[in-house]
Amino acid sequence: MHPSSTVADREILVSGRRYRCPADPVAVICLDGWDPAYLDLSLAAGELPAIARCAAMGFLGEADSAMPSFTNPNNFSLVTGVPPARHGVSGNTYLDRATGEVVMVTGDAELRAPTILAALAEAGIPVAVVTAKDKLRRALAKGLPIGARGIAVSAERAGEARLATHGIEDLPQLAGAAVPGQYSAELSLFVLDAGLALLRAGRAQFLYLSLSDYIQHRHAPEAPEARAFLRAVDQRIGALMAAGALVAATADHGMTDMALPDGRPNIVFVGDLLDARFGPGAARVICPIADPFVRHHGALGGFVRVHLAPGGPTPAEIIAALQEVPGVHLALTGAEACARYDLVPEMEGDVAVLGARGVALGARAAEHDLSQLSGERLRSHGGLFERRVPFLLSAPLDPAWQAAHPAPRNYDIFDAALNGTSRP
Numbered sequence: 114m115h116p117s118s119t120v121a122d123r124e125i126l127v128s129g130r131r132y133r134c135p136a137d138p139v140a141v142i143c144l145d146g147w148d149p150a151y152l153d154l155s156l157a158a159g160e161l162p163a164i165a166r167c168a169a170m171g172f173l174g175e176a177d178s179a180m181p182s183f184t185n186p187n188n189f190s191l192v193t194g195v196p197p198a199r200h201g202v203s204g205n206t207y208l209d210r211a212t213g214e215v216v217m218v219t220g221d222a223e224l225r226a227p228t229i230l231a232a233l234a235e236a237g238i239p240v241a242v243v244t245a246k247d248k249l250r251r252a253l254a255k256g257l258p259i260g261a262r263g264i265a266v267s268a269e270r271a272g273e274a275r276l277a278t279h280g281i282e283d284l285p286q287l288a289g290a291a292v293p294g295q296y297s298a299e300l301s302l303f304v305l306d307a308g309l310a311l312l313r314a315g316r317a318q319f320l321y322l323s324l325s326d327y328i329q330h331r332h333a334p335e336a337p338e339a340r341a342f343l344r345a346v347d348q349r350i351g352a353l354m355a356a357g358a359l360v361a362a363t364a365d366h367g368m369t370d371m372a373l374p375d376g377r378p379n380i381v382f383v384g385d386l387l388d389a390r391f392g393p394g395a396a397r398v399i400c401p402i403a404d405p406f407v408r409h410h411g412a413l414g415g416f417v418r419v420h421l422a423p424g425g426p427t428p429a430e431i432i433a434a435l436q437e438v439p440g441v442h443l444a445l446t447g448a449e450a451c452a453r454y455d456l457v458p459e460m461e462g463d464v465a466v467l468g469a470r471g472v473a474l475g476a477r478a479a480e481h482d483l484s485q486l487s488g489e490r491l492r493s494h495g496g497l498f499e500r501r502v503p504f505l506l507s508a509p510l511d512p513a514w515q516a517a518h519p520a521p522r523n524y525d526i527f528d529a530a531l532n533g534t535s536r537p
Contacts, residue, residue: 125232128195132229132531134236138312138358139319139530143191144346145184145245145301146326146494147364149175151334152503155343163351164505167360172510175501176521178366180454181416182499183402184249185218187365188323190524192253193226196455200226204401207460208420215399219248221255229527231256233319234263241317243307245269245300245325253321264317268293268303287314298342300325305349312356320358329368330492354507361530363523364502366494371413371473378491381440383417383466384477390434395425398476399462402495412481413473415496418447418462431464440472442497470498508534
């Protein structure tokens with residue numbers, strides 16, 4: 114049993130929150146980049162019958178994501194039930210102050226809170242984690258007993274899954290689909306198909322399914338590709354429900370168009386501005402959205418961190434300079450950002466910078482390869498304007514739970530599914 118988790122009367126205790134162990138299957142889906150605008154448009158068009166059924170018979174609302182509105186901080190918040198300040202990760206990339214090296218979070222080393230997934234498995238509930246990205250698979254599997262009660266696999270490396278290391282093998286055969294491309298809608302659909310296959314085979318009772326935001330980065334809500342993708346997701350949500358699962362779905366972040374009317378990216382290069390104002394070397398700008406999936410966003414998003422050189426400008430001087438820049442929504446000291454948004458002090462810079470709506474922040478123009486965008490409009494996330502996400506359950510949500518959570522966060526989704534419905 115995990116040292117931070119206890120089991121009593123079919124309950125688990127994880128980071129101070131109690132969760133009922135489910136008697137029936139549950140599937141929690143993190144639909145990466147699922148901005149409410151996608152849902153609103155496709156629901157209005159009558160294209161999502163399963164989600165419409167959830168809205169009519171279960172619950173459909175909205176919640177705020179953790180900050181920054183990136184993949185890693187929010188997936189980790191979802192599976193731990195706590196904000197980044199508690200679990201230790203507030204970026205996909207950060208500057209290690211001790212070494213001066215930029216570190217990309219691709220495993221579980223930075224995750225310092227126990228997961229609800231591991232605690233459920235330890236309580237005897239067969240758990241399967243299926244992710245689009247392998248970097249998340251490795252982190253979300255932390256503490257999970259791989260074997261009869263624990264499966265952790267990724268669509269990205271589905272062909273490499275082995276019994277000893279992942280809890281299953283021959284995953285493509287089980288899912289009935291070939292290993293998908295890294296940059297494709299099929300990467301996410303494989304996750305759902307694999308989760309459904311594991312459920313039907315009796316290999317898992319609790320599923321955590323984390324998708325990719327490739328489609329949302331590439332296509333606006335009204336685009337045929339986006340609508341087709343959501344229809345495919347909806348079909349699989351319906352299949353999970355038909356297989357007997359309570360489905361709970363939310364997102365790690367929303368998505369914003371960050372391009373000018375002519376299609377060029379609308380970018381403020383914070384590092385170049387600070388070089389011009391204070392001289393080269395005075396500040397180091399870290400883009401914490403950066404991850405191995407660079408074609409999604411070109412390492413451009415709505416949040417960057419500024420680390421200052423000793424003897425250079427003060428945080429107050431940096432903030433005063435940036436507050437006058439069109440396209441900058443907020444500039445705060447690192448301490449203020451941590452207090453306001455529950456961020457991790459060890460990962461924070463001297464100054465945190467948040468972009469205005471529709472504006473991407475970068476380091477220096479020379480450090481970003483815009484060809485990675487392949488000529489598409491820049492659509493990205495990370496700031497305050499991508500926090501709002503859907504919050505969906507296929508079973509009714511107890512009014513008492515809703516009253517106790519008047520402003521839910523996306524990382525309340527496990528609590529809602531396990532404690533807020535009569536279904537489990």
